[in-house]
Amino acid sequence: MAWRSHISKNLKELRILLCQSSPGSSSARAFVENNYKDLKTLNPKLPILIRECSGTEPQLWARYDRGLERGVRLEGMSEAQISKALEELVKVGAALKA
Template sequence: MSWRARLSHVFEEVRIVYSSKHPESSGVRNFLATSYEELKLLNPGLPVYVRCCDGIKPHISTRMSNGFYETSSVAGLDPQGIERTLQRMVQKGEEQTKKPLLGSKACQRVQFADII
């Protein structure tokens, strides 16, 4: 499965923030124009919030079900660089969800008696 289709399996939400005028956000604007529709088709239930805020550095923020947040700056990146950033965030998110939380039942070893 492509990393694009795994976005909704890893994240609870994705936020893309950019500026409508600043040159550092031109890659984000191009990425949204070319790739947003495909991402939503592959992840129809995933909330993808796109916010245009002038005077702010462009960034992508993600939230996972365990409360883990990650924010990555995409200032000055081209659309391919933004895709690589999202792909890295998906890989990191998958690793994060595999780690058991301390004190959870997943950390405790459960032993069952043999049935004879």
Template structure:
């Protein structure tokens, strides 16, 4: 799972919106339990916003790319590992940050 360490090289931020109670968000909640701590450990400077919102019936993952565009994946009914697979797919299809942008991002952390 070395690709997880690349998340901060590819994205400016991640957002996971889900329902705290709805069955369609069960996989998203399980994903957070299983994988969130590793993602944050390997990408401490990457903002990863997690928002439980009961009005949401269809959970989704949104990533903001380095060019300012957003990419969204629906997570309705997926298992935790499938949610992780969606994140991996986003990571593999996105272009990494250029070296100048990466240095700026690291300077913000320090």
């Protein structure tokens, strides 16, 4: 899990979109509840935006240098799969810097 401390080096912003009550967003809600504090502690200057809106499909968005963005749909994913998707977005950011 060492990659978690490198998020702010490879991303400019992290956004999580979800619905407050839909079953499709339950894993995304659990991910936020269980991981936000750790992510923010390891990356205090990284903007981590949680956007809740009724009926919204759960998504994870990463913004990189020069305004480039990548997104992942989270519906049907487990917490572990969401963590893996975030790790992949961090790797993309590292590749863009190379």
